Amino acid sequence: MFASRRLRPFTLIELLVVIAIIAILASMLLPALQQARAKARAINCTGNMKQLGLGVIMYADDNKVMPHTFWDSVLSWQPADGGSYKGLVNPYINSQKVWECPSRPGTTWNDLKSTHYVYNYGYCRNRAMEAVTKPTETVVFCASSATSVHGIDNTNQVWPNDAASGLRISFPHNDQANVLWVDGHVSAVKKNGLVPSFFNPTWTP
């Protein structure tokens, strides 16, 4: 009796049903995996900015003020002495990786110039950290729209956050930007939440 029992092969319909179920399960799982990966990148980026914050604090400790950086029409934010904000802060960190946001597409990397974080140079340069009146609400570094050393010195470079052109900030993490504040903490700010007064207390709103 047992020996005479034969396994019936799968019918095409049964096979298709199984394939459909697998496809549905996979489609439910993939967005969750992608979200987890995006979250991991955002956390990695937060760690980068915390290290940049330590670099700025150490620089300011040695020099009494936060880093300068200045415009050079020929070298484009790259002063002749190599002393852009990256050139000044990086010796305290000594890492290229911390200047790189993991959610930014790969670019040709230049150790002197490349960074995915833009400096709030208009307000911070040559200013003592103790002289900042609202250190928890004043930006030092923000996610950059550029890939090389750049600075913020005008309200229309940051506001509105969804301006079609001219922005020097970006929101690469699910429409959020990581921001390093003068007190050293890093937080994610949603698009349209990064108001000009965070960059300069005299800017409105």
Ligand SMILES: [Zn+2]
């Ligand atoms: Zn990032």
